[in-house]
Amino acid sequence: MAQQAVIRFSFGLLLQFFFSVYADEQGDWGRLAPIPNPVGIAGPIAGTDGASLIVAGGANFPDAPPWQGGKKVWHDRAYVLSDPDGGWTDAGVIAKPIGYAVSVSIPDDKLGVGPGVAYFGGSDAQRHYAEGWLLRWRGGRLEQNALPSLPRPCAQACGALVGNTIYIAGGIETPDATVAMHQLWAIELDKLPLVWKELEAWPGPARMLAVAAVRDGAFYLCSGVELSAGGDGKPVRKYLRDAYCYRPQVGWLRIADLPRAAAAAPSPGPDLGQSGFTILGGDDGSLVDFRPLDQHPGFPKSILAYDTNTDSWRSIGEQPASHVTTFTVHWRDRLVIPSGEVRPGVRSAEVLFLKGELKYP
Numbered sequence: 273m274a275q276q277a278v279i280r281f282s283f284g285l286l287l288q289f290f291f292s293v294y295a296d297e298q299g300d301w302g303r304l305a306p307i308p309n310p311v312g313i314a315g316p317i318a319g320t321d322g323a324s325l326i327v328a329g330g331a332n333f334p335d336a337p338p339w340q341g342g343k344k345v346w347h348d349r350a351y352v353l354s355d356p357d358g359g360w361t362d363a364g365v366i367a368k369p370i371g372y373a374v375s376v377s378i379p380d381d382k383l384g385v386g387p388g389v390a391y392f393g394g395s396d397a398q399r400h401y402a403e404g405w406l407l408r409w410r411g412g413r414l415e416q417n418a419l420p421s422l423p424r425p426c427a428q429a430c431g432a433l434v435g436n437t438i439y440i441a442g443g444i445e446t447p448d449a450t451v452a453m454h455q456l457w458a459i460e461l462d463k464l465p466l467v468w469k470e471l472e473a474w475p476g477p478a479r480m481l482a483v484a485a486v487r488d489g490a491f492y493l494c495s496g497v498e499l500s501a502g503g504d505g506k507p508v509r510k511y512l513r514d515a516y517c518y519r520p521q522v523g524w525l526r527i528a529d530l531p532r533a534a535a536a537a538p539s540p541g542p543d544l545g546q547s548g549f550t551i552l553g554g555d556d557g558s559l560v561d562f563r564p565l566d567q568h569p570g571f572p573k574s575i576l577a578y579d580t581n582t583d584s585w586r587s588i589g590e591q592p593a594s595h596v597t598t599f600t601v602h603w604r605d606r607l608v609i610p611s612g613e614v615r616p617g618v619r620s621a622e623v624l625f626l627k628g629e630l631k632y633p
Contacts, residue, residue, distance in 0.1 A: 300626065300627040300628050301591070301592050301624065301625070301626055302624075302625055302627070303622055303623060303624055303625065304353065304356060304608065304623040304624075304625055305353065305358065305359045305360060305623065306621035306622055306623060307327055307351055307360060307610065307611050307621050307623060308349075308351055308360050308362065308621075309330075309332070309347070309349070309611075309621060310621055311332045311333070311334050311619055311621065312332060312611045312612070312614075312619030312620040312621040312622070313327075313329070313330025313331060313332050313347060313371070313611045313612075313619055314330055314331055314332065314371065314372075314596075314597040314598065314611070314612055314613040314619050315329070315330050315331055315371035315372035315373070315394075315395075315428075315597050315598070316328065316329055316330035316371065316375075316598060316599070316610060316611055316612075317329045317330070317350075317366070317370075317373055317375040317389060317391045317394075317407070318375055318389070318598065318599040318601050318608075318610045319375050319376065319377035319388075319389030319390075319391075319407075319599070319601055320377045320379075320387075320389065320601060320602070320603050321377075321387055321388045321389060321407065321408050321409045322387050322409075323354060323604070324352050324353065324354050324409040325352065325353040325354075325601065325603045325608060325610075326350060326351070326352055326363070326389050326407055326409060327350070327351050327353075327360075327610045327611065327623075328348075328349065328350035328351065328363075328366050328389075328407065329346070329347055329348060329349075329350075329366055329369065329370045329371050329373070329391075329394070330346075330347055330371045330611065331344055331345060331346045331347065331371035331372070332344070332345060332347070332619045333345070333617055333619075337565070337566065337617045337618065338565075338616075338617040339564070339565045339566060339617065342617075344397065345369075345397075346369035346370060346371050346395075346396045346397055347369055347371070348365040348366050348367075348368060348369040348370070349362070349364075349365060349366075350362075350363040350364060350365065350366050350407070350414055351363060352409050352414070353623075354409075356604055356606070356625075361412075363409065363413075363414040364413075364414050366405070366407065366414075366416065367403070367405055367416060368396065368401075369396050370394040370395065370396055370401065371394060371395060371396070371427075372393075372394050372395050372427040372428045372597070373391040373392060373393050373394030373395075373401075373427065374391065374392050374393060374394075374426075374429050374430065374431035374440050374443075375389055375390065375391040375392075375599060376389070376390045376391070376431060376432065376433045376438050377389055377390075377433070377601060377602070378390055378406075378433065378461070382436055382461035382462055383461060383462060383463075383464060383466070385406060385419065385461050385466070386406070386461070387408070388406045388407055388408040388415075389406070389407040389408075390404065390405070390406050390407075390419055390438065391404070391405055391407070392404040392405075392419070392421075392422050392426075392431070392438075392440060393422050393425065393426040393427055393429060393440075393443065394427050395427035395428075395447060398447075399425070399446070399447065400425035400426060400427045400444070400445060400446055400447065401425055401427075402421040402422040402423070402424060402425045402426065403418070403421050403422075404418065404419030404420055404421055404422065405417065405418060405419060406418075406419050419466070420459065420466050420467065420468055421468075422440065422457060422468060423455075423457060423468050423470060424445055424453075425445050425446070426440070426443040426444070426445060426453060427443055427444060428442075428443050428444055428480040428481050429441060429442050429443030429453070429480065429482075430442060430443075430481075430482045430483055430484040430493070430496075430539045430540075431484055431539075432484040432485070432486045432491060432539070432540040433486070434486050434489060434490070434491050435489060436460055436461045436462040437458050437459065437460050437461070437520075438458065438459050438461065439456060439457070439458050439484070439491045439518070440456075440457045440458075441455070441456050441457075441474070441482060441484070441491075441493050442454070442455070442478065442479045442480050442481075442482050442493070442496060443480050444480045444499070448507075449499065449507065450499055450500060450501035450502075450505070450506070450507045450508075451478060451499050451500070451501075452477075452478040452479050452480045452496075452497070452498060452499045453478060453480070454473045454474075454477075454478035454479075455470055455473055456470070456471040456472065456473055456474065456518065457469065457470055457471070458471055471518075472523060472524065474493055474516040474518070474524045475516070475524055475526065476512075476514045476516060476526070477498045477510075477512060477514075478498060478499075479495075479496030479497055479498050479512055480496060480497055480499065481496050481497045481535045481536040481555075481597070482494060482495055482496030482497075482512075482535070482539075483495055483496070483534060483535075483536075483537045483538075483539045483540070483541055483551055483554065484539045484540045484541070485539075485540050485541035485549040485551075485578075486540055486549075487543070487548060487549050487580055488580070489519065490517050490518060490519045491517070491518045491519075492515065492516070492517050492518075492527075492541070492549065492578075493515065493516045493517075493518070494515040494516075494530060494534065494541065494551060494578075495511075495512050495513060495514075495515065495530055495533050495534040495535050495537070495551070495554065496512050496535050497509045497510065497511055497512065497535045497536075497557075498510040498512055509557070509560065511533035511535055511555070511556060511557030511560075512533055512535070513529045513530045513531075513532065513533050514526065514529050514530075515527050515528070515529065515530060515578075527578070527583055528578075528583050528584055528585055529585075530551070530576060530585055531576060531585050531586070531587065532556040532558075532572070532574075532576075533554065533555070533556045533557050534551045534553070534554025534555070534556065534572075534576060535554055535555045535556075535557065535596075536554060536555050536596040536597045536613075537551045537552055537553050537554030537555075537596060538552050538553070538595060538596070538598050538599055538600045538609050538612065539599060539600065540599075540600060541578075541600070542600055542607050542626075542630070543629065544577050544578070544579075544629070544630055544631070544632075545629050545630075545631050545632075547577070547579045547580065547581060547632065548577060548578045548579045548580040548581075549577075549578055549580075550575055550576060550577050550578070550588070550630050551575070551576040551578075552575055552591055552594070552600070552609070553571050553572055553573055553574065553575070553591060553594030553595070553596065554571065554572065554594075554596060555571050555572075555596055556571075556572055565615075565616055565617060568615040568616055568618075569615070570593075570594055570614050570615045571594040571596055571614070571615065572594060573590040573591050573592070573593065573594045574587045574589070574590050575587065575588050575589055575590065575591055575630060576588075577630070577632065586632075588630065588631075588632055591624075591626075592624065593614065593620070593622065593624060594614065595609050595611070595612030595613065595614055595620060595622075595624065596612055596613050596614075597612055597613045598610060598611055598612030598613075603625075605627060606625040606626065606627055607625060607626040607627075608623060608624070608625045609623070609624040609625070609626075610623045611623065
């Protein structure tokens, strides 16, 4: 026992040293308490209700990894963190076990919607959903209120709140789909009745697992995965590098291609000071056929930065770890990346955060 304690203490010191060294180069990275699910979850619902951080749902392989025959399990548990130095509270369960929905933090009351965490669509082991819900943490109790459903079932889409409008793009409609969705949905929270509208789709391929971003009143759609049917009828993935900007009253504009694909990177991509936005890691598809899976090195850690002034991308260094199929959440002067997938079939319970802005070196 004493030897194990020494090992844990030494490992903790090593992690502190790693983060402190990395912080000198890229900002102040750190970790909040890990979520109570020890395996970690991919595709969680994540966002803020006022001062509280909420993480719920998601999916993982709790008993064994998929290459050992492990079964994927969807969850309905919700957790709340109210203090950056504290631990998570078990908040009970959400409406149903679900993962890979689009979740959006609504910072204030918009016609009765918010503050809270809105989520739409998602999937379980059998099907995809269209329902929308708002989660609130009130007096030590999780409140759940229904929101307008999406026009069609949808999972593995991306979305963001731009002003008073939530945009959701792409995704897949069924678990066995061999083609991704090619739509932009919008719901204006400052207009009653609340109704989803289907807008013009971007001019490029249909996609799922894309990354959203918000800048200067515009919605950005970056990378993702295009699907097609293989010879055996199963979906084949094509990793995309194209990106687009949508402005109301203007429409879509294609912007510069990414240097590499960044599918399923934490979304939305965070701001980059006064210049643009960033994409944190993501799956570039280069190791899609890597074997054996238990030795997979994980996803790229490089941070891609888009400059809106020059319409150009560049790499600005690395992050301490690369989590995919999760969200970025602004909470208490931190950018939080809760849980997510760190290599195929493997999740992490770690909750990373960044204080301050990423900048060009």
